[in-house]
Amino acid sequence: MIRLFDSHAHVDGPEFDADRGEVLARARAAGVSRMIVIGAVGDTGSAERSVALAEQDPDIWATVATHPHDVDKMTDAWWAVHERLAPHPRVVAIGETGLDYYYDHSPRQVQQVAFARFLELAHRVGKPVVCHIRDAHDDARAILKEGRAGELGCVIHCFTGTPEDAKAYAELGYYVSFSGIVTYKTAQPLRDAVPFVPRDRLLIETDCPYLAPIPKRGKRNEPGFIVHTAEVVASCAGMSFEELAAQTVENTCRVFHLDPPTGLP
Ligand SMILES: [Zn+2]
Ligand SMILES: [Zn+2]
Numbered sequence: 007m008i009r010l011f012d013s014h015a016h017v018d019g020p021e022f023d024a025d026r027g028e029v030l031a032r033a034r035a036a037g038v039s040r041m042i043v044i045g046a047v048g049d050t051g052s053a054e055r056s057v058a059l060a061e062q063d064p065d066i067w068a069t070v071a072t073h074p075h076d077v078d079k080m081t082d083a084w085w086a087v088h089e090r091l092a093p094h095p096r097v098v099a100i101g102e103t104g105l106d107y108y109y110d111h112s113p114r115q116v117q118q119v120a121f122a123r124f125l126e127l128a129h130r131v132g133k134p135v136v137c138h139i140r141d142a143h144d145d146a147r148a149i150l151k152e153g154r155a156g157e158l159g160c161v162i163h164c165f166t167g168t169p170e171d172a173k174a175y176a177e178l179g180y181y182v183s184f185s186g187i188v189t190y191k192t193a194q195p196l197r198d199a200v201p202f203v204p205r206d207r208l209l210i211e212t213d214c215p216y217l218a219p220i221p222k223r224g225k226r227n228e229p230g231f232i233v234h235t236a237e238v239v240a241s242c243a244g245m246s247f248e249e250l251a252a253q254t255v256e257n258t259c260r261v262f263h264l265d266p267p268t269g270l271p
Contacts, residue, residue: 008251009267010236011258012041012229013183014102014136014163014211018055019047021215021226029228030063036230037251039065039267042258044136046071046102049079050087060096067262069099069136077120078112085123092131098262100128101136102163105149108140118149125153134159134261143171147178155180159261164213165199172199176207181261183209186219186227189238200242208243209261210235210254 012033022029033041045056045068056068070091072080091097103124105117112120128135135158139146150160160180165172166187175182182203188196200208212218212235214227219234240250259266 008037008248009255010036010038010210010232010251011255012038012212012214012232013161013209013254013258014044014185015041015214015229016044016047016052016216017041017214017229018043018045018052018059019215022228029230033229036233038229038232040255040258040264041066041229042098042136042262043068044102045069045091046073048073048076050084053087053091057091057094057096067098067264068094068096069101070094070097071101071103071124071136072120073102074104074106074117074121074138075109075111078116080120088124088127092127092133097133098264099134099136099159099161100124100131101161102138103135104138105142105146106138106140107142107145114145118145121146121149122153125149125155125158128158129154134161134263136161136163138163140166143167143174147174150180151178159263161209161261163209163211164217166196167199168195169199169202172202176203179207181207181209181257183211184235184239185211185213186217186223186231186235188242189219189234190223191220197238197242200239201244203243205243205245205253206257206260208239208250208254209258210239210250
């Protein structure tokens with residue numbers, strides 16, 4: 007059995023309420039022995055649910071933050087929930103935070119201020135950051151450098167930038183994570199970016215329930231589907247599936263300060 011680590015899954019969401027146990031069992035059957043649940047969608051309920059899931063399952067860890075889409079709704083009480091949860095021992099990172107200039111659901115200036123504030127929170131608790139950056143790579147790099155993200159450990163999740171962006175993040179020592187988008191026919195520029203990420207900085211993720219990889223595209227995504235993304239990333243990186251699986255498990259454990267898995271899955 008090849009072991010895989012889904013570095014970014016939203017299995018706390020209502021999309022999985024009806025069959026979460028079966029989804030997690032299917033993931034394990036597919037070799038996905040570990041996952042990071044991202045508590046950042048919508049309101050603070052996502053962070054609370056993700057921490058609860060991580061408390062119940064030794065192979066699940068959580069992150070807490072608020073997605074850039076939703077930061078204009080944040081109140082003092084909302085921030086206080088994140089400050090309370092951030093030091094929790096099952097919380098391994100602050101995220102996803104960042105900038106999304108594609109949708110602009112929150113004003114850009116509000117996104118920038120919240121992003122910097124989440125970086126400060128990450129420094130206070132000594133944990134890495136998981137970043138959502140879309141059509142905003144130059145501004146994001148400026149905020150990340152200013153916020154000394156390299157000292158924290160930094161993941162650029164669901165990477166959709168150019169090969170030059172991948173190179174620029176890699177030069178800063180950040181990790182770059184590829185989602186199911188890398189399997190899509192139109193995503194050749196993204197496949198071209200994979201070799202620009204050093205092997206020890208490569209991560210893979212589902213970002214489920216969104217972005218199911220081919221051949222599952224259009225369905226609800228789930229952690230077990232990461233196998234298809236891993237196959238494509240491996241071939242772009244010039245690695246065997248087994249090498250890519252082992253390398254990305256090792257990288258995910260390193261950035262989130264987890265002990266590598268031991269023994270059989
Ligand atoms: Zn995201
Ligand atoms: Zn996400």
